[in-house]
Amino acid sequence: MSELSILTQAAFQPANTADIADALVNGSGLRIDVGRRRGRGAGLNPSGRFESSERVAFDDGWQSLEDLPALKTEVQVERPRSVITRNESPDIPFDRSINPYRGCEHGCIYCFARPSHAYMGLSAGLDFETRLFAKPDAAKLLERELAKPGYKPRTIAIGTNTDPYQPIEREWRIMRQILEVLDRANHPVAIVTKSALVMRDIDILSSMAQRGLAKVGISVTTLDRKLARSMEPRTSTPTKRLEAIKALSEAGIPVAVMVAPVIPGLNDHEIERIMDSAKAAGASEASYVLLRLPLEVSPLFRDWLLQNYPDRYRHVMSLVRSMRGGKDYDAEFGKRMKGAGPYAWQISRRFEMTAKRLGLARRGIQMRDDLFVPPNGSGVQLSLL
Incomplete structure (x- = not known):
């Protein structure tokens, strides 16, 4: 195999994202062979936006690229100093979160967390879903942070960046260890996932829910299994996610269905069907x-759309831009989650009317924080007094 290194002072900088997107979706030679990336979401693996060079694999005429092995999931250990991330964004309902993993094997092509891999010197494309980082000390770090003098308990959100129940959780079990710490401390938690693996932890979540300490949001993007497999290849099937809603609900755990993301011209016609199905399965809330x-997600999504739904490419992107002020994305608080303009208003009204008809709450239940008991187990620094 030969590689071509191209020095670029602004490789994948945000200012050049539109130009790079045009190059990628028009076939720049950066696309990875389908045989190597089977079961993955992204078709590209461009260098991170902070890198000064771009490396492109190309066939030197000896069909050398055909002999490359399929991409495998690699997991590295990350040992951070703290595990609770603080947040001050005014348009999300939590001020702290935990991410047991960096990167996500689910491979959802639309994932807004993809650009975060650039901080590790990696690509938001295939690297994001194949080169992962696990935090095996997360539970111990959490225990220490909860035990700090003056800590004030509020709901911790888990799954807001990458999915805590992605496939590697079966082996690493970091999420379960975190729940065990929160359970012992009577600390409230809100979980978001696309995985039926959450049912593994029903024993802990059910006990916490009885004390008003736990709820789960299940993201159901589509009921079309073919679309789901292409768009989010390693997530649980839509049927399995509905089964998870049912199992959690029957165990007394409050469950919300999250129709996310709504993609105009692709899955927005399913809003009512998804909410109907989730309500029948036992969901009590909806969003x-x-x-x-954002950033690298735009060219990655556009490339995927052009490869899988070329007949809808122009229509989908036209609708997206009509809700984003003519751009692929508008990060302004208050608009980034819902968009603006007539089409965005129509989506909002359809959702609101369906939620009202089904009796699905728009605002989540308030969980208790008055039961909190600071940890005093192993790994917690004891007072000298």
Whole structure:
């Protein structure tokens, strides 16, 4: 195999995203062979936006690229100093979160968290879903942070960046360890996932829910299994997600259905069907988020759309831009989740009317924080007094 290194001082910088997107979707030679990326969401693996060079694999005439092995999931250990991330964004309902993993094997092509891999010197494309980072010390770090003098308990959100129940959780079990710490401390938690693996932890979540300490949001993007497999290849099937809603609900755990993301011209016609199905399965709350295409996500999504739904490419992107002020994305608070304009208003009204008809709450239940007991187990620094 030969590689071509192209020095670019602004490789994948945000200012050049539109130009790069045009190059990618028009076939720049950066696309990875389908045989190597089977079961993955992205078709590209461009260098991170902070890198000064771009490396492109190309066939030197000896069919050398055909002999490359399929991409495998690699997991590295990350040992951070703290595990609770603080947030001050005014348009999301939590001020702290935990991410047991960096990157996500689910491979959702639309994932707004993809650009975060650039901070590790990696690509938001295939690297994001194949080169992962696990935090095996997360539970111990959490225990220490909860035990700090003056800590004030509020709901911790998990799954807001990458999915805590992605496939590697079966082996690493970091999420379950975190729940065990929160359970012992009577600390409230809100979980978001696309995986039926959450049912593994029903024993802990059910016990916490009885004390008003836990709820789960299940993201159901589509009921079309073919679309789901293409768009979010390693997530649980839509049927399995509905089964998870049913199992959690029957165990007394409050469950919300999240129609997210809503992609105009692709899955927005399913809003009512998804909410109907989730309600029948036992969901008590509902929310939605419009497709978000920040930074590298835009060219990755556009390439996927052109490869899988070329007949809808122009229509989908036209509708997206009509809700984003003519751009692929508008990061302004208050608009980034819902968009603006007539089409965005129509989506909002459809969701609101369906939620009202089905009796699905728009605002989540308030969880208790008055039961909190600071941890005093192993790994917690004891007072000298």
